[in-house]
Amino acid sequence: MKNTRLTLKSRPTGRFSPDHFDTVTEDLPELEDGKARVRVVYVSLDPAMRGWVSPDTRSYVPPVPIGDTMRALGIGVIEESKTDAYQMGDWVTGFVGWTEYLDIGPGQLNRVPASVAMEDYMGILGLAGATAYHGLVNEGQPKSGEVLCVTGAAGSVGSLVGQIGKALGLKVIGIAGTQEKCDWLVKDLGFDVALNYRTDNLPAELEKHAPEGIDIHFENVGGKPFAAALQNMKAHGRIIMCGFISVYNGEQPDAYPDMTAIVRKRLTLKGFVMTDHFDKYPAIFAELAKLMQSGHLKYRLDIAEGLQNAPEVINRLFDGTNKGKLVVKVSAR
Template sequence: MNNTRLLLKSRPDGRLGPEHFDLRDEQLGSLTDGKARVRVLYVSLDPAMRGWVSASTDSYLPPVPLGDTMRSLGVGVVEESKSDAYQVGDWVTGMTGWTKFLDVAPGDLSVVPQLASIEDYVGILGLPGATAWHGLVVEGQAKAGETLCVTGAAGSVGSLVGQIGKALGLRVIGIAGTQEKCDWLVDELGFDAALNYRTDDLSKGLKEFAPNGINLHFENVGGEPFNAALKNMAPFGRMIFCGFISVYNGEAKDTPPEMTAIVRKRLTLKGYVMTDHFDTFPAIFQELGKLMMAGKLRYRLDVTEGLENAPSVFNKLFDGTNKGKLAIKVSDL
């Protein structure tokens, strides 16, 4: 059996690209007792991966070693098994990496129920859904009647945060980077309002939408959208930090905002990463499944076929040209 992997060759200074990877074709040997062989179907492309390839060790995960398969989340199907933990035909999810096949031991990947389409386990029933629910409900303690602001609102996490917020009875304003995305948020996803950070006066728009201030803010971007939200927080508001995509490539400085609002308004600021909470995924997916069945969650995938295209496609996350959850289709189910 032939396998293809993408190995990290060098660390980027700026954007990640094909020049930072080696494409490796290799012949797989026999499966070892106690393991299962998984064929990868989709791999997820996420902003956090830019940090995983840096040399910095001051993060929640160590850097991907040079010469190793690029780290990523993915979903796959068990092709062969010599393990009681996996049966042939099982759907599995977890850290697959940029590879067509991988051999796993018990606990390496999680078996998921085949209750939805396999693509749903890249999005709503994958890391984006878990991140959105946990950040909003557990960390943010969202309450009906509150006003919620979401940056990166048309992205894989932000679009779900806003919809979950609406399902829980919050007023929701999203901040995105194009008018098409803003229209999608309001017309199709049910956000109450949306602002275009490239053309709108964010501080003015937030003030008009929330004259009494924002109760709960969900941050994905950093930069001016974050600064505008901070200026417009309500007293005792909460700010939940999921990411700062605007500075991941080193193309923009992480300029600190005017921080006195934190004291004046007695704000709570909290960051989180979902690698700390894998044990909560099953319970979260039960809740998201209920919302899906009730027709309260919509989602779109931006899928490119071919593992070899992953390095080129990755930067759509930073150009803002992706339309929905960015993923690579590695093989058919």
């Protein structure tokens, strides 16, 4: 039986391109004792992957080495097992990589119950859900009645941040890049306000909708939306720094924010990365499952077909053409 995987050939300086990867097709060896063989069903495409292929050795994870299978989260099914740790048919999640099959040892991937849709593990019960919940609730410490602003609001993380905020009794202002996304936020997800950073005057609109200022700002993109939020914070407000997608491809931020607001408004800025918080995932997923069951969380998955398309499809995160959590379907469930 053959396996195909994509290995990193060179490091992008701008956008991802298929030229940055080699396609390797090879015979699968006989499975070793003590291991289990996973058939990958979905791989997750995440903005952080752009950082993982940069040469920066001082980031929160080491760079993917040239020649290695591209690092990626995902979910798969155990097809063969020579260890008690995994049974045939188990669903497993974690770092699977851009590959059709991988052989794993005990503890390498997490077994997850097949009682919910497999797709939920790619979004609400995956990195996006954990990030949204941890960032807003644990880092942000929101209180009912406060005003929450979130950028990248129609994205995988941002759409959940806003809905969790609504469930906790906050006034939620989302900032996104198209009118269709803004309509979805207000009409389908129940955001109070959605602003289009391409067409709206953000500083003026934020002042109008948060006249006393923003209590909590959840930052996903950087650039002008961040600058506008910073300018409209309430005194002693909290800013949760989750991501800066506008600069991941090496572009300069399109507006340098007025940092004096941090002093004038006595703000708190907190950065966080979910790889520091694996211990909290079970508690977070239990809370998210409750919110799902009570109908508070809607979610959309944007599914592209075919592992070989991943290097091109991932760019949709950076041009905003993904509609929800972006994944690639590698094989049939």
